[in-house]
Amino acid sequence: MNLEEWRSQIKRGTLEFCVLLLISAKPRYGYELISRLERWPTLATKESTVYPLLRRLQKDGALTSFWQDTAEGLPPRKYYELTDEGRAYLDAMKAEWAGLIEAISELEGDNDDE
């Protein structure tokens, strides 16, 4: 019984889904993704996890990237966007997720009946 451990397992299992969801809305850069996820303690993830994950998703063909200069005079940012393959992967994940949510709420419903 360890809530911390359970939470970190959820985080590990859903990070890829969260990152792809964020990128599906529009191209985003690493720091932007990390600060978005930071808004929720359950999702907050470190740089040393997010950046390698982005590289892996790119190598697997789910993402492409491009460098873009900033208006604020900061160094260029590396933006990631979904490939068609990545979008199909994300759609499949969404379906799985909906199935999981439904299964859990059915389990909760079962308990209420008893």
Added chain:
Amino acid sequence: MTMNNFMEKYLGEVDRRLRRLPVAERVDIVNELKSEIAELAAEGLSPSEIEARLGNAKELAAGYLGDAIAKSPRFSWRKLGLVAAFYSYAGLGGIIILPVTSICAAAFLLCGAVCPIIGAVNLVCELAGIDLPWVMFQIGGWTAGPALGFVLATVTGAVLIALGIACWKATVAFIKSVSGAKKKLEG
């Protein structure tokens, strides 16, 4: 330390630790991190706050390498070494450590359970006046009487059971450490 000094030192260290990766990939990684550090600095974070956030250079580089060891199909001596070390450890364990600890665990537990039972049988027979010449508690040339023998047998039994449990725990710990190492190897 000024921001520029910090950035140079920190990214230099990350770069050095990533030297196993192709140059192009390394440059890309370092530029991406540089972009985030500039972003954090623009928000007013000091070099030490930035380092606290990113983790030290070693930790950060390990994130990339951990992924690389598991995913990269390319050959590397480090990977070969890790795999060889793992299978030597697991193989040696399978041949020597696991059989010894698991057999000892079973033997100790069995003897530990039987010992006090025999002591009790001896004591009951003595009280009932039945002669059991081949059951006694003996240490060297000295033989304990049935009552003392029962106490000693019980103590011996407890010690044996404790040993059995310790061996069993060692068996479980070894299996856990092997499967932990395997997971690490697979990323």
